[in-house]
Amino acid sequence: MLIRLLDILFSLCGLLFGFPVLVILTLIGLFDTGSPIFRQQRVGRNKKPFTLVKFRTMQPDTAHVASHLASSSAITPFGGFLRKTKLDELPQLWNVLWGDMSLVGPRPCLFNQHELIAEREQRGVLKARPGITGLAQVNDIDMSTPVLLAETDAKMLHNLTLAHYFKYIFMTVAGKGSGDRITKD
Template sequence: MKRIFDLTLALIGLPIVVPAILVCAMAIRWTSRGPAIFRQTRVGLHEQPFTCLKLRTMYADTRDAPSHETSASAVTPIGYWLRRLKLDELPQLWNIVLGEMSFVGPRPCLPAQTELIAARRERNLYGIRPGITGVAQVAGIDMSDPQRLAAADAAYLKDMSIAADLRLILATALGAGRGDRVGQ
């Protein structure tokens, strides 16, 4: 049922957000060099790697690392606003269509985040698709605290339902959470 919900919502939403993605992409390209769409390998369902899509919010030469380990100076001026308004996540609707992500679930991490991967593995969190948003994001828990993050994700697993997903999607849309923290 969750997959049908995700796919239906993504297929309805994608044509609606494509103009916003295009406008954001043009702003990114006008203000910094490099591609507008950022592609990064993340850990997904059953610990399988997939390519996560986002609007690029950092300079093209920024090292491949978790946001909390990246200097705030790596974020472009337009990227600051894209992150703050959570518009950088819009391309992930395509990841949902492809079956790689869900609207709600554990935020997908990088393969190098071994402590977080282990903490999620202990809680059987790789049996569900990673999400664009989730309990941890709404609560403001970022990936710098792997044990706390995995515990919050596990709490979602116990309460997982379409109603819970709708509450979390609505909370995210209304500005709950602060997104992935960028280092200092």
Template sequence: MRNDPIKSKGKRLLDLALVLALGLPSALACLGAALLIWLDDRANPFFVQLRVGRDGKLFRLVKLRTMRVGTGDRPSHETMRNSITRVGALLRRTKLDELPQLWNVLIGDMSFVGPRPGLPSQLTLTDSRRSHGVDRLRPGITGVSQVQGLDMSTPELLAKTDATYISNWSVRRDFSLLLRTAMGGGRGDAAKL
């Protein structure tokens, strides 16, 4: 029987074990970052956005806010760099803005590794992922495309690259992708200059 991230109980157990191990330090880091965001921009430090999840179901993704209030509901690659706050730039560079997504992993909306969840308005990406079977996966905090530096501006290439994750999945590969992300990989979805 081949490994299948869609049916794997081991993948879900890995996600839960990592959430439990990282939960307290991540919560403390989020509180510190939230205070800095509030001091820098005097706005709600948390950002909640509807995203497309497994089987096309919408869910609420939680992040630390890195952009100025009123930036709009656009993908990062369509956002100007001057929309990012000073603290937001640091959070994005260190990937600390992603820490609240541990909540999404805990409740089962996301996994640590999988395709990055798109916005409901990104219809071409949603259709491309459906045609390649990628929509059957839980979206991830990081994934194959992010480690390769692909952003959502190339939806078909992104879907094809994410589809390779399905056929080559293993717990070992998840660890490898997490390690590569922690070491600085995953520069997709960068805001424009």
């Protein structure tokens, strides 16, 4: 309950104080791709679908696949900047505020990532709200290694304390972790 309260407080503050940045990035994204906001159905808590909101980093006609299966040529130059700085994640503060996500939790996957869903289900990971960041993200573990990711997510959830919650957030803001791998062309 305390973590949910912190999620609401921090996401609300982030949206209020980050509003000018959100507007600027949206405008630049409008010129970059013509469609700066990316929405996609993802697997939520208890396998309930929800719509994830992010800044678009790839061309609008890119196939909806996990990042490690997408081509690097689909990433726009501005999208590369957003990914490197993790600013593409800022709109997910809306998902946190709405209760679909937490700031800290397992990254939400796509419904076509059957192996990852099965591994997470087996370990009870899907009982938790998905998150913007967590233990896997700060250790460069992404969805290209479903078993390792599910194990890491389960370990994080089992050991999650308030101190870990703040640690993962601060590590992410400080630039720890490189994000999802992209297939080089």
